[in-house]
Amino acid sequence: MRVIFRFVFLLIFLAIGLNSFAQGSNDFVKNFDAEAIDGKLYITWTTRAGFTCQDIHVEVSNDSTDGFERRGTYFGICGDASEKDYSYVLNDPIRNSINFLKLELGNYGYSNVISIQVVSAINEVLIIPNPVTSTSKIHFENRSNEQVQIEFYTTNGVLIHTMNTMDNSISLQNVPLPKGLIYYYLKGDDIITFRGKFIVASQL
Incomplete structure (x- = not known):
């Protein structure tokens, strides 16, 4: 047994x-x-x-x-x-x-x-994660690595901050954005111009 x-x-x-x-x-x-x-x-x-x-x-x-x-x-x-x-x-x-x-x-x-x-942002802007925290990034198409500028505005149209990059993403870790609704304007010579908005979960 x-x-x-x-x-x-x-x-x-x-x-x-x-x-x-x-x-x-x-x-x-x-x-x-x-x-x-x-x-x-x-x-x-x-x-x-x-x-x-x-x-x-x-x-x-x-x-x-x-x-x-x-x-x-x-x-x-x-x-x-x-x-x-x-x-x-x-x-x-x-x-x-x-x-x-x-x-x-x-x-x-x-x-x-x-x-x-x-992340693959083709003809669009992707913000991950969203609502925005200190770990968020804005992703966009920039295959030619040209100079890209992004501006951030309050709901009243007041310019908060401007950033420039030659990459295809921007980290929001050290961007001084207040809590609440933020508008952005992304532009470059050879890329599509984008306007949009996102919510900041807590002040960055």
Whole structure:
């Protein structure tokens, strides 16, 4: 009876272990990271020594635990079992949303899950988060990196602050904006002029 009990216990233990390995093991991958640039994701990772001959699939979801879809594949190369660095450009992430990413490593299971927000402001202005806090950014299209000016006004039309940038976003962390409704005017020589408004949750 004890032998049967031990055998059943061993089977349960192995089943749990294999399931955990398949769902979230990262024994063979490290330095898994991603950077969002112009609506694309630049993904990097390193496979540890001993990983070889396996295709690596990039899976994406807007949920941390469910709904993952395969969005890209890095085809495996046999014969080299040493530690190796990888890079992959994902051209079609879930735009204007938090992307949850994981790597499917074939027989080696899955990597850990990482997350990154992808913002793609094409012919529009996106303010994230909104209502505005000290962590908010104003995103807009500026592919030619030209000089862009943004002005902030009160509801009475009084100019509060002016900023200039050659980037495609502006951080509001150190902008002296009062609590309440704020109007903005964004302009540049070769970009569309935008006017809009947002609410400041608390004085910045």
